[in-house]
Amino acid sequence: MRNALGLMLASVVTAVVITGVWFWTSSPRADAAAPQTVAARKAEPLPAPAAAKPALRDDVEITASLSKPAPAPAPVPAAQPVRSTCANPDALGVSRVVVIDTTGGPGFGFLQYKQFDFLTDKEIVLTFDDGPWPTTPAVLKALSDECTKGLFFPVGKHTTYHPEILKQVASAGHTIGSHTWSHAHLDSKKLTEQQVREEIEKGFSAVKMALGAAPAPFFRFPGLAHTQPALGYLASRNISMFSVDVDSNDFKSSGPDQVIQNVMTKLDKQGKGVILMHDLQKHTAIALPTLLRRLKAGGYKVVQMKAKEQLETLPEYDAMLVKDQKVPAVASRPISSVVQTVSQ
Numbered sequence: 001m002r003n004a005l006g007l008m009l010a011s012v013v014t015a016v017v018i019t020g021v022w023f024w025t026s027s028p029r030a031d032a033a034a035p036q037t038v039a040a041r042k043a044e045p046l047p048a049p050a051a052a053k054p055a056l057r058d059d060v061e062i063t064a065s066l067s068k069p070a071p072a073p074a075p076v077p078a079a080q081p082v083r084s085t086c087a088n089p090d091a092l093g094v095s096r097v098v099v100i101d102t103t104g105g106p107g108f109g110f111l112q113y114k115q116f117d118f119l120t121d122k123e124i125v126l127t128f129d130d131g132p133w134p135t136t137p138a139v140l141k142a143l144s145d146e147c148t149k150g151l152f153f154p155v156g157k158h159t160t161y162h163p164e165i166l167k168q169v170a171s172a173g174h175t176i177g178s179h180t181w182s183h184a185h186l187d188s189k190k191l192t193e194q195q196v197r198e199e200i201e202k203g204f205s206a207v208k209m210a211l212g213a214a215p216a217p218f219f220r221f222p223g224l225a226h227t228q229p230a231l232g233y234l235a236s237r238n239i240s241m242f243s244v245d246v247d248s249n250d251f252k253s254s255g256p257d258q259v260i261q262n263v264m265t266k267l268d269k270q271g272k273g274v275i276l277m278h279d280l281q282k283h284t285a286i287a288l289p290t291l292l293r294r295l296k297a298g299g300y301k302v303v304q305m306k307a308k309e310q311l312e313t314l315p316e317y318d319a320m321l322v323k324d325q326k327v328p329a330v331a332s333r334p335i336s337s338v339v340q341t342v343s344q
């Protein structure tokens with residue numbers, strides 16, 4: 001009896017293995033199944049599953065354009081309606097999406113860069129610095145609940161600590177630039193020109209390593225501490241720099257209420273602008289649901305900024321980062337191409 005059972009079990013196992021091998025090698029659905037597995041695993045934040053598919057689809061489109069035409073991937077039609085659905089009929093939303101041609105490094109935010117006054121009255125851009133951090137998912141949840149989008153400037157090192165959180169930011173459809181590798185103030189006399197360049201480039205390479213996709217060529221100086229040579233370098237790389245119009249001063253606020261007060265008071269005076277916040281600040285994460293409601297009530301409209309073209313990171317800095325992390329280069333392969341569920 002035990003032998004018979006053993007035999008039956010062995011046949012079942014063999015059948016599963018054969019099916020698995022067949023599925024892996026010959027089934028056309030094997031590739032389509034992989035991203036779904038990954039998307040399902042990341043289901044904990046609300047915005048992730050909805051937008052994860054378009055992000056992956058972008059990858060597929062890029063790959064497809066480089067190789068021979070492939071049959072239309074199955075998830076595309078299903079992903080479209082999910083992306084445009086907003087469950088909150090009274091959401092703040094996104095009133096306008098602009099695409100920035102970053103050629104020559106145009107600057108935004110009137111505190112430092114006054115060339116491009118593209119926002120009309122009551123228009124705002126929500127920006128978040130210093131993540132990704134464990135506080136970031138709460139920020140993403142608040143933005144998702146209001147069906148709105150922001151612009152994130154992560155710190156390279158933080159990106160290596162929490163790559164999965166940065167992936168959530170990308171999956172939710174927000175724009176991601178960079179805020180240097182280690183949050184160094186680039187006007188420091190201690191930094192050589194080469195070190196300044198490394199802070200900038202490694203910051204972007206870190207984002208690319210975490211996402212497996214190129215970041216937007218959008219940059220914000222830590223402490224807004226720009227220098228003429230650094231501005232020149234960014235311009236030569238066609239990277240846009242971001243300053244600020246409305247500073248939340250959240251990093252020195254006494255609590256969430258003060259963050260809200262700071263933003264609303266300045267905004268009501270100025271009428272529009274790029275708002276600087278920090279997704280790393282707990283007060284900001286707590287304040288955001290109420291702040292977004294106040295912005296809606298005040299008639300403010302969110303503009304999402306995207307890049308016309310993504311930044312091509314420099315291979316030597318990508319390599320430097322991989323070496324620093326002491327991980328094999330193969331670590332940049334997507335999980336779905338390394339580990340695949342063949343039986344459950």
Ligand SMILES: [Zn+2]
Nearest residue numbers: 129130222223
């Ligand atoms: Zn910062």
